[in-house]
Amino acid sequence: MQALRQFLLLPLIAALALAQDNSIESTGGFCCCCSSVGGPRCGASLHEQNKALRIELNANANCAWQIQRNTNQTVRLVFSHFKFAPSSSCETESIKIYDGPSTNSPLLGQVCNDTDAVPVLQSSSDSLTFIITTNSVAFTRNFFVFYYYFSPETRLENCGGQLTGPNGTFTSPNYPAAYPAFTYCVWHIQTAKNSKIKLQFQDLFLELDKNCQFDFAAVYDGLTTNTGLIGKVCGVAQPKFESSSNVMTVALFTDYANSYRGFSAQYTSVPLPGPVEPDTLLTCSSDSMKIVLSKSYLASLGYKETDLQLRDPSCSPVITNSVIFSFPLASCGTTKKDDGQSITYTNIISLSPTGNIITRQKSVQIIAKCKMENNSTLEVIYVTKSNIVQNTTAVGRYNVSMSFYDSDSFSKPIHQSPYYVDLNQTLFAQVSLHSTDPNLxxxxxxxxxxPQPDFGSLTYDLIRSGCNKDDTVVTYPPLEHYGRFKFNAFRFLQRSPSVYLQCDILICDSKNANSRCTEGCISRQKRAISSYMWKTKTVVGPIRLKRNLRSAHNSESLAKADAEDTPNPQQYSFYTLSFVVLISNIIIVVAVILKYHKRQAGYGYQKIPNSY
Structure with missing residues (x-):
């Protein structure tokens, strides 16, 4: 009966989808840049709360769309369908999305032929800009994109989450009732090591469309929605998916109209066949990349530790109980890529038997990538049909420190803490990047x-978005791995004797002439730098005024003087006893003298009797 109901509903859903598809192409209120007699429109300024755009472009296009609305909400932009010219590269054809009202804003992301995902991008304020560029190939490019404004603090119940058991179930919000409009839910599934995931949609009823542009579920092979798209589903179906490792991600997208009951899905974990999961470790830092391989894993593939080499064969490993490659980021054949959202360092370990004319072993490559972001470490194993390829990605952080210096030569750092200064004294600060990559x-x-180390509600801007906000701030031209500036010391009124300094630091590829590091001051309202995946923070302090130091010293001196002038109890008892003895001696001496003088007076005044 259920199957019959779904069979009868399919024509109705298809008709509704076709009607909506035609309405998009025919109504100017919903369509942007559709083909017309005069040719397709190129770009637009959009101010609606939400809007869907069907875009058709031909060769040599360079069109920009600006989304801006005076609201405290943010923008979510979804490219649910895109078709570039065949074999086009990301350099010649792409969609670039900027986090702000113009192409001078920070680059938020890029979509091109190589994009293996449904791109979902989110602004850090109330505006976004995207520009589509096409090459000279004669071909009609098709794009479908929708956006909507929303409040980030708004949360849907039963929408996304972490699933870590060996098996489990999850459903769309409100299932089996209709799902809400503008839903974006992400479920991350992770099972035990040495297993893979089988996903079954037991019931799926989403808006039907031949390209799944309106409402759809996307399934990814891994723990991210940035790459590894396995498939995208909509309509009425019971599709199945299988991961290549123990991690999988499912995302649900819906637009503003035609809501249905959604889906119910179940996943199970099964053991991975073939060799055991590689026992590997990848560690990334600002200075180096470290790859550790177990000998047992190499043996399970039929290889020895002598069969391994990096892109640069001269970089040999250290062999102990494990095989360890450790090398600076900018060496041993490592390549670097700046994609506008992160900086990634990649090297490849090749496994091939030595000393044989023929082999029946599969060639193996271990692709190690260090992606410099503020995030946790992620390791994913991918297995191809022809070769076993381990793609291990670790997310690292740049090591940055900040110190004060005694002059603008920046040769002698100030090591004392707290740092005591005079009011209005010029302070010299330097931010240092500790990395072996010279091209940063x-x-x-x-x-x-x-005034507080937790940087609470009371703060004062010295520099904001590269612009000097304090009249005494002077920034120095960038020098290699250093950022330098100076300002005059101050204090907070009636608050605290201390001042702490916190700086947001951006790391860029110095070979990229259009990076944020080269743009300098950008005046932006309600703008944060959260879109910079390669940012970091550093804190220094406290700074205190010297008069506080003098007050502290004076207090210590007075306390010491009081301690010297005030006798202790033993001294006081000794002085008291001595005084008593002295007074007693004086009294004895006086008594003796008085007695002696009294006796002398009696002899002198004795009366002599008469003789007659």
């Missing part, structure tokens, strides 16, 4: 001061 530059984006 440092940019001090924002620096704030606070």
């Amino acid at each position: 530059s440092v940019f001090v984006d924002t620096c704030i001061a606070s």
Whole structure:
């Protein structure tokens, strides 16, 4: 009966989808840049709360769309369908999305032929801009994109989450009732090591469309929605998916109209066949990349430790109980890629038997990538049909520190803490990037001061978005791995004797002439730098005024003087006893003298009797 109901509903859903598809192409209120007699429109300025756009472009297009609305909400932009010219590269054809009202805003992401995902991008304020560029190939490019404004603090119940058991079930919000409009839910599934995941949609009823542009579920092979798209489903179906490892991600997208009951899905974990899961470790830092392989894993593939080499064969491993490759980021054949959202360092370990004319072993490559972001470490194993390829990605952080110096030569750092200064004294601050990659530059984006180390509600801007906000701030030109500035010391009124400094630091590829580090001051309202995946924070302090130091010293001196002038109890008892003895001796001496003088007076005045 259920199958019959779904069979009868399919024509109705298809008709509704076709009607909506035609309405998009025919109504100017919903369509942007559709083909017309005069040719397709190129770009637009959009101010609606939400809007869907069907875009058709031909060769040599360079069109920009600006989404801007005076609201405290943020924008979510979904490219649910895109078709570029065949074999086009990301350099010649792409969609670039900027986090702000113009193409001068920070680059938020890029979509091109190589994009293996449904791109979902979110602004950090109330505006977004995207620009589509096409090459000279004669071909009609098709894009479908919708956006909507929303409040980030708004949360749907039963929408997404972490699933870590060996098996489990999950459903769309409100299932089996109709799902809400503008839903974006992400479920991350992770089972035990040495297993893979089988996903079964037991019931799926989403809006039907031949390209699944309106409402759809996307399934990814891994723990991210940025790559590894296995499939995208909509309509009425019971599809099945299988991961290549123990991690899988499912995302649900819906637009503003035609809501149905959604889906109910179940997953199970099964053991991975073939060799055991590689026992590997990848560690990334600002300075180096470290790859550790177990000998047992190599043996399970039929290889020895002598069969391994990096892109640069001269970089040999250290062999103990494990095989360890450790090398600076910019060496041993490592390549670097700046995609506008992160900086990734990649090297490849090749496994091939030595000393044989023929082999029946599969060639193996271990692709190690260090992606410099503020995030946790992620390791994913991918297995191909022809070769076993382990793609291990670790997310690292750049090591940055900040110190004060005694002069603008920046040769002698101040090591004392607290740092005592005079009011209005010029302070010299330097941010240092500790990395072996010579092609990196440092940019001090924002620096704030606070009387408390937790940087609570009371703060004062010294630098904001690269712009000097305090009249005494002077920034120095960037120099290799250093960012430098100076300002005059101050204090917070009736608050605290201390001042702490916190700076947001951006790390850029110095070979990229259009990076944020080269743009300098950008005046932006309600703008944060959260879109910079390669940012970091550093804190220094406290700074205190010297008069507080003198007050402390004076208090110590007075206390010491009081301690010297005030006798202790033993001294007081000794003085008291001595005084009593002295008084007693004086009294004895006086008594003796008085007695002696009295006796002398009696002899002198004795009366002599008469003789007659």
